[in-house]
Amino acid sequence: EEVSKLLELKAKLNEDESLAAGPQKFTLKTPKGTRDFSPEQMALRNTVLDKIISVFKKHGAETIDTPIFELKEVLTGKYGEDSKLIYDLKDQGGEILSLRYDLTVPFARYLAMNKITNIKRYHIAKVYRRDNPSIARGRYREFYQCDFDIAGAYDPMIPDTECVKIVYEILKVLGMDQFTIKLNHRLLLDGLFEACGVPKDKFRSICSAVDKLDKSPWSEVKKEMVEEKGLEESVADLIGEYVQLNGQEDLVEKLLKDERLLKSKLAVEGLEAIKLILHYCAFYNISDKISFDLSLARGLDYYTGIIYEAVLAGDAGGDSEFSVGSIAGGGRYDNLVSMFDSKHKQVPCVGVSIGIERIFAVLEAKYAAANKKIRTTEVQVYVASAQKNLVEERMKLCNHLWDEGFKVEHSYKKNPKLLVQLQHCEEYGIPLAVILGESEIQRGVVKLREVKSRNEVEVPRTQLADEIRKMLQKSCMNGTL
């Protein structure tokens, strides 16, 4: 009986609460497929982005920004079936707008609109897709893209090679050393289909079947070609002989002697391009990670030349939860800008998109596995007080140290406990604490404490800044920071 009374009471309390909460009574959450980023996540992201940006800058890239939404018609007809994933804004009177789906179409619109014919730019920003989010696999509806593109009419494979070089450098600088960069060429694929006897109207659908070879065995892909897409089995078998090949220059040479391929101008043109990029890769010292791979197709329709994709080694592939899949990819798209130009002026482009969300996911998992804590602030010195009524002294000292260029904080409580202050230092990984007490103030000194070792030394106020500089340098070199 007592239990039921208590339950009743509890129910009543809950009721009161929900009344009190009034109109704000709804589940607190971020929209489906989106998330907040905590200070820990942001610290890791910013570290990674800084490294990536430094590579872009090393290659002389500029950066631009475009609005998060575009006139809907700018996006129309660019994404094929995926257009249904575009977020539209409500018609509130005025223009009809959609959230950007990627950074490439806004880039092309920017070039056409401003009549820019030469640019090397990177753009790191959020894009939006009303996809069914698979959070476990790190797929969200709001996510960052990180693109580098070179626009301009240049000579074959010179900018293309630099894009591949940049992928190589970025993965190296992030310590993700085990990777392969697959190369292929759209014209080679088209020529191959042509040479094998695929009807021209089936090129795109057969291409998208080939694209699945990174996740499915050839037998399944063949089944799709024959049963779903109505390709003759003998033609599929022929394709199968080619698209399972991968190698280096020797494979190019072999295929350049292949009677069947030699009949297709497209195939030969594609092979010559592959040959040239492999040649250039040697001068950029990246050949060790490059693989000419005829199974690489890449989904997007707008590619017109070389295509490439970096995959992490040891990645099982397949649709498993643990597969990261491609970590960067891109290619040449020479006709996209002209779609926006009233005179169809061509601005050839080649670019690469770094899969930073996947990179973040891999690195977050690494940190978690190593139980490694990321610092979320850069505070160097914490100004603490050992007694009451010293807030003004703390403020004065903080101000002195800020003036000296240090990153400093102190408690926002008037009379914080010393223990609480020191715990704050340990929690946030602050290397040094200055501790103020009445007697020290009178003698013109402070206690300077190394947080990790808990060693304390007394330092005259006049020498404090120099002493801090010395200790920071020391602990930096010892790697204790």
Place this chain on the structure above:
Amino acid sequence: EEVSKLLELKAKLNEDESLAAGPQKFTLKTPKGTRDFSPEQMALRNTVLDKIISVFKKHGAETIDTPIFELKEVLTGKYGEDSKLIYDLKDQGGEILSLRYDLTVPFARYLAMNKITNIKRYHIAKVYRRDNPSIARGRYREFYQCDFDIAGAYDPMIPDTECVKIVYEILKVLGMDQFTIKLNHRLLLDGLFEACGVPKDKFRSICSAVDKLDKSPWSEVKKEMVEEKGLEESVADLIGEYVQLNGQEDLVEKLLKDERLLKSKLAVEGLEAIKLILHYCAFYNISDKISFDLSLARGLDYYTGIIYEAVLAGDAGGDSEFSVGSIAGGGRYDNLVSMFDSKHKQVPCVGVSIGIERIFAVLEAKYAAANKKIRTTEVQVYVASAQKNLVEERMKLCNHLWDEGFKVEHSYKKNPKLLVQLQHCEEYGIPLAVILGESEIQRGVVKLREVKSRNEVEVPRTQLADEIRKMLQKSCMNGTL
């Protein structure tokens, strides 16, 4: 007659063109009230943001990020009349979403959702308002906010003073030395209205009239109070005696002896708070720019304590095209987070928003006036060739210099003209060029050219990296970079 034929021909040509353009025939533009940022604009923005972020970091701030859109109900009831300016997303099945209107409400939602009671964070991101854009005055529908906030139950005015200190430091570090930071307190305003005999239900509307004193003379504000808002003229006159006051500690002391104000508990509480923050400002060495100003009201309803605003001196004020108005502002809002908590748990907050769009506009105008060009890349060395067929040699040398850590680029043309290559260096402000020729290659040397002076020296390849380092350091110190 010939003319009319030509005109006819021209009309026909135009027609053909528009036919050829097909479905892409629409005005290329960004949505109303939005814009792209060019490499020049981005370079300036990133320089400014880096400086601002360095101040935040100096004070131990972390950073977070939230989605660009929120559940509509999160924003509902937070912005009063301005709610009509919120961008809604189209209902495409699923949740009803809106673009964020500011960063403060998402911050409060984040704190309540994650039950965070202590944080010091900055957040720099885009927000959206379907306002009537006044491009001339630098007002857009998509723009950046730059917020710093301290959440937590601390002692009076200690975090508040640090917010003011941060505004001071940011404006100093940006070289915008001529500014005043006005301080006031919401309780003092309420107490003042109470003491002057304003009916309680008119507090907010009279407050918003006072808010206009930075742009309008008292006579107009009084007119609004009396004629539009139905305040007794004698009451308005009384208010006028107070809200035109500004000063320092002495003004606080004077008002703390004012018989009328002393009758209002709220007024006294507000004055005591102002007294304390002015006291603390002295320890942070920022008193020279602080002004206690009773006309400062600030629009937002959610402020509960101290409020502040930085204005540039020399700014005429008023609604003129040249007025920048407030360049930073904020205050204490102790009740916003509790609106999201089902148990109405309070998380006291104080923060400041830096008006970075206005800062960008001011600095862009400054640069333009000084005819100062901003570098959009950080390239240090350009690898050029003086003869044909040296693309592979250029690639090898670029790769060597990248390995040595330099920022390097070369032409994407196979056989570029030397003049074009050197012009590129001048256009982009690249300090050094390495020039390759057959004879130099055979002798194992290169020409190293200082772009500005056009001086050239011959350097052995083995010493090139060291020589470049020396020259970069030299030109850096001479300020020729």
